Amino acid sequence: xxxxxxxxxxxxxxxxxxxxxxxxxxxxxxxxxxxxxxxxxxxxxxxxxxxxxxxxxxxxxxxxxxxxxxxxxxxxxxxxxxxxxxxxxxxxxxxxxxxxxxxxxxxxxxxxxxxxxxxxxxxxxxxxxxxxxxxxxxxxxxxxxxxxxxxxxxxxxxxxxxxxxxxxxxxxxxxxxxxxxxxxxxxxxxxxxxxxxxxxxxxxxxxxxxxxxxxxxxxxxxxxxxxxxxxxxxxxxxxxxxxxxxxxxxxxxxxxxxxxxxxxxxxxxxxxxxxxxxxxxxxxxxxxxxxxxxxxxxxxxxxxxxxxxxxxxxxxxxxxxxxxxxxxxxxxxxxxxxxxxxxxxxxxxxxxxxxxxxxxxxxxxxxxxxxxxxxxxxxxxxxxxxxxxxxxxxxxxxxxxxxxxxxxxxxxxxxxxxxxxxxxxxxxxxxxxxxxxxxxxxxxxxxxxxxxxxxxxxxxxxxxxxxxxxxxxxxxxxxxxxxxxxxxxxxxxxxxxxxxxxxxxxxxxxxxxxxxxxxxxxxxxxxxxxxxxxxxxxxxxxxxxxxxxxxxxxxxxxxxxxxxxxxxxxxxxxxxxxxxxxxxxxxxxxxxxxxxxxxxxxxxxxxxxxxxxxxxxxxxxxxxxxxxxxxxxxxxxxxxxxxxxxxxxxxxxxxxxxxxxxxxxxxxxxxxxxxxxxxxxxxxxxxxxxxxxxxxxxxxxxxxxxxxxxxxxxxxxxxxxxxxxxxxxxxxxxxxxxxxxxxxxxxxxxxxxxxxxxxxxxxxxxxxxxxxxxxxxxxxxxxxxxxxxxxxxxxxxxxxxxx
RNA sequence: GCGGGGAUGCCGGAGCGGUCAAACGGGAUGGACUCAAGAUCCAUUGGCUUAGUGCCUACGAAGGUUCGAAUCCUUCUCCCCGCACCA
Numbered sequence: 001x002x003x004x005x006x007x008x009x010x011x012x013x014x015x016x017x018x019x020x021x022x023x024x025x026x027x028x029x030x031x032x033x034x035x036x037x038x039x040x041x042x043x044x045x046x047x048x049x050x051x052x053x054x055x056x057x058x059x060x061x062x063x064x065x066x067x068x069x070x071x072x073x074x075x076x077x078x079x080x081x082x083x084x085x086x087x088x089x090x091x092x093x094x095x096x097x098x099x100x101x102x103x104x105x106x107x108x109x110x111x112x113x114x115x116x117x118x119x120x121x122x123x124x125x126x127x128x129x130x131x132x133x134x135x136x137x138x139x140x141x142x143x144x145x146x147x148x149x150x151x152x153x154x155x156x157x158x159x160x161x162x163x164x165x166x167x168x169x170x171x172x173x174x175x176x177x178x179x180x181x182x183x184x185x186x187x188x189x190x191x192x193x194x195x196x197x198x199x200x201x202x203x204x205x206x207x208x209x210x211x212x213x214x215x216x217x218x219x220x221x222x223x224x225x226x227x228x229x230x231x232x233x234x235x236x237x238x239x240x241x242x243x244x245x246x247x248x249x250x251x252x253x254x255x256x257x258x259x260x261x262x263x264x265x266x267x268x269x270x271x272x273x274x275x276x277x278x279x280x281x282x283x284x285x286x287x288x289x290x291x292x293x294x295x296x297x298x299x300x301x302x303x304x305x306x307x308x309x310x311x312x313x314x315x316x317x318x319x320x321x322x323x324x325x326x327x328x329x330x331x332x333x334x335x336x337x338x339x340x341x342x343x344x345x346x347x348x349x350x351x352x353x354x355x356x357x358x359x360x361x362x363x364x365x366x367x368x369x370x371x372x373x374x375x376x377x378x379x380x381x382x383x384x385x386x387x388x389x390x391x392x393x394x395x396x397x398x399x400x401x402x403x404x405x406x407x408x409x410x411x412x413x414x415x416x417x418x419x420x421x422x423x424x425x426x427x428x429x430x431x432x433x434x435x436x437x438x439x440x441x442x443x444x445x446x447x448x449x450x451x452x453x454x455x456x457x458x459x460x461x462x463x464x465x466x467x468x469x470x471x472x473x474x475x476x477x478x479x480x481x482x483x484x485x486x487x488x489x490x491x492x493x494x495x496x497x498x499x500x501x502x503x504x505x506x507x508x509x510x511x512x513x514x515x516x517x518x519x520x521x522x523x524x525x526x527x528x529x530x531x532x533x534x535x536x537x538x539x540x541x542x543x544x545x546x547x548x549x550x551x552x553x554x555x556x557x558x559x560x561x562x563x564x565x566x567x568x569x570x571x572x573x574x575x576x577x578x579x580x581x582x583x584x585x586x587x588x589x590x591x592x593x594x595x596x597x598x599x600x601x602x603x604x605x606x607x608x609x610x611x612x613x614x615x616x617x618x619x620x621x622x623x624x625x626x627x628x629x630x631x632x633x634x635x636x637x638x639x640x641x642x643x644x645x646x647x648x649x650x651x652x653x654x655x656x657x658x659x660x661x662x663x664x665x666x667x668x669x670x671x672x673x674x675x676x677x678x679x680x681x682x683x684x685x686x687x688x689x690x691x692x693x694x695x696x697x698x699x700x701x702x703x704x705x706x707x708x709x710x711x712x713x714x715x716x717x718x719x720x721x722x723x724x725x726x727x728x729x730x731x732x733x734x735x736x737x738x739x740x741x742x743x744x745x746x747x748x749x750x751x752x753x754x755x756x757x758x759x760x761x762x763x764x765x766x767x768x769x770x771x772x773x774x775x776x777x778x779x780x781x782x783x784x785x786x787x788x789x790x791x792x793x794x795x796x797x798x799x800x801x802x803x
Numbered sequence: 804g805c806g807g808g809g810a811u812g813c814c815g816g817a818g819c820g821g822u823c824a825a826a827c828g829g830g831a832u833g834g835a836c837u838c839a840a841g842a843u844c845c846a847u848u849g850g851c852u853u854a855g856u857g858c859c860u861a862c863g864a865a866g867g868u869u870c871g872a873a874u875c876c877u878u879c880u881c882c883c884c885g886c887a888c889c890a
Binding site: 324597 | 805806807808809814815816817826827828829830835842843845846847853854855856883884885886887888889890
């Protein structure tokens with residue numbers, strides 16, 4: 001049997017699509033639909049199987065929407081700036097710029113080999129200064145509005161990356177890129193973006209998004225909004241703010257604790273306590289980040305006292321290792337009677353414990369009825385919160401307040417291959433922004449790698465005139481976090497060639513928001529938070545009208561190796577898409593990837609499985625497509641599958657869609673109308689576009705990729721046909737069963753109800769059973785029925801006699 | 804600790820109140836074709852039983868709701884994933 005040369009067919013159609021720019025789109029009257037795959041980092045390794053999977057998911061959806069008549073924007077680009085590129089380049093002793101050019105070309109070639117239907121005319125790459133110019137522009141706009149600022153604080157430093165990291169890039173105290181690398185906290189002055197200004201909106205906006213509950217929950221957790229009260233405590237005439245979610249326990253406060261990392265800590269420390277406090281701070285500094293979470297609560301008295309805002313009592317202020325410095329105000333009120341942590345601390349240092357909520361046993365951290373709380377006794381915790389906050393408000397010593405776990409985004413990176421931060425330091429004028437007309441600040445090509453930030457090695461790039469006084473000044477050598485680029489690239493696609501503006505608002509407003517975005521779950525608390533922040537900011541600049549960049553976010557599963565293990569070079573179980581394409585063809589790979597499991601679930605690679613997909617495509621390709629009239633049965637199956645497959649695709653149940661596709665093929669294989677053939681090929685083409693085009697070219701006009709999704713006729717869907725089919729195959733089984741029991745037979749007689757005779761084709765039965773089969777209607781007076789089997793006949797269940 | 808997601812036949816994986824001994828794929832077994840192999844096609848693939856039937860046991864474990872549960876509820880066990888002294 002001859003193998004079909006899928007490679008040849010695939011190259012032929014890929015060329016054709018390219019030549020005709022089949023998937024390039026512009027704004028038009030049709031309803032738009034924006035499908036987006038996360039732009040990849042163009043690694044030198046090329047496409048991996050994960051890419052093959054996700055991008056196939058997106059491509060199928062984009063093709064489907066296109067056939068449905070939408071004006072589909074489905075772009076592609078390269079997240080080419082960033083540490084991996086720089087590290088890879090260092091490793092291969094090649095400049096990142098050259099390295100990227102090479103790897104991107106290779107990447108693109110592989111993507112084309114997969115048959116993905118991108119609008120290649122809109123390609124965006126972040127290492128192009130035409131792109132990152134706008135990163136810088138956004139930064140300037142943020143700076144103007146006070147959203148980009150420089151601050152000295154404890155920041156996460158990864159020794160392997162040789163740069164600081166954002167909060168989001170620290171996983172369990174380790175670098176997100178180096179599992180083995182513990183993150184160090186360094187006190188450094190760095191650039192931050194004030195994402196916290198949008199924290200509230202970032203939480204509220206989630207409600208209207210079509211994201212999985214899981215994804216929304218993750219973001220909510222990450223932003224971590226809690227609503228409470230800010231209470232002012234007077235310390236020697238200065239008001240110190242304290243955030244609490246439990247003001248109802250305000251009368252149970254017996255001490256305050258200020259974070260040991262609080263910048264103002266020393267101003268509270270009295271002379272007598274100074275030695276103790278310093279000793280304590282020293283001890284804390286020497287503990288590793290890693291051990292921090294297992295640490296016992298410890299603290300030292302500062303010597304200062306605060307005044308209770310309602311009772312006027314003197315409350316000692318301690319400093320402790322368990323208070324987070326940059327959450328709330330870095331100082332907490334301790335209510336040992338109703339908080340376990342405070343209780344432990346109070347026990348350890350013999351501090352007073354008060355009961356202010358009725359409870360059998362302390363500590364009790366639940367809600368209840370207030371006691372020992374002056375005029376608030378008898379109130380329930382929930383109502384007491386409001387009453388006490390009001391009381392504080394009257395004295396102007398407290399107010400409602402929301403606190404967030406989200407921190408401002410640290411975007412400085414001490415590395416070369418990122419967007420230069422457009423800032424100039426002048427000894428005379430201080431921090432100056434680069435003038436808009438001087439953008440982009442291009443990365444200098446000449447730098448030395450290997451010792452700290454490479455940008456520091458190009459003095460002539462660093463030296464610059466101050467934009468204000470024209471005196472000697474120096475450029476900022478930090479570059480931006482790579483996530484800055486990905487925070488808005490989807491907007492650039494809407495007008496990627498624009499060299500005057502970041503994008504044309506009309507175009508962006510037409511295409512945005514992204515209707516369907518596919519990516520991994522790991523991006524929910526990084527990329528997707530940043531992207532939402534940037535979008536809101538650009539909206540506030542008046543550039544776009546939308547509030548949210550992504551309407552529907554779909555998280556795909558992970559492709560594991562055969563045994564369920566992680567794919568890795570060291571294990572030698574890596575599946576390379578290109579090799580698979582060579583062996584089986586891209587369509588087979590595509591089909592296999594989406595038919596194993598539901599797209600949101602992880603699944604394991606299987607060599608057997610892919611052969612199953614190949615077998616199916618071979619069968620389809622070898623089939624002699626000749627049109628004849630479709631009977632009722634064929635029409636039923638075809639129409640039903642058109643309906644159901646569309647639903648399955650819509651809900652990303654590609655695996656189920658494929659099953660149905662296989663089923664229709666079983667039915668139409670024995671012959672169908674031209675229209676039904678076309679319907680099948682159209683549906684198939686979404687999953688296997690090359691095979692689709694090839695078949696289409698035999699009987700359709702133009703490209704199947706640009707045809708339309710078949711329409712189904714509800715009236716042709718007739719489930720009783722399916723029932724009759726089931727009854728028929730049951731009968732075949734029954735006959736086989738009987739034959740098995742009696743050993744052998746020569747002739748089979750089947751007795752059916754008169755109205756069902758048409759469902760039982762003698763030829764079909766004979767073929768399946770392998771013996772001559774004679775069908776009689778039960779009311780046929782001339783029937784041959786020596787054992788009276790026709791008397792047992794029921795609807796859908798014929799009588800059988802074998803002799 | 805908090806929150807989320809899982810556990811289905813030899814395997815992968817559908818199903819998410821009846822039509823379920825459970826789609827589809829893979830594997831295995833038997834058969835057809837063939838000199839043979841491969842490919843292809845057909846049948847079987849929980850147990851017992853029977854001229855096509857009937858029964859039993861099954862969807863992590865144990866209970867419960869229901870006329871009826873793989874599907875709903877409760878508890879438990881195990882796995883995966885987020886956050887984690889956030890006041």
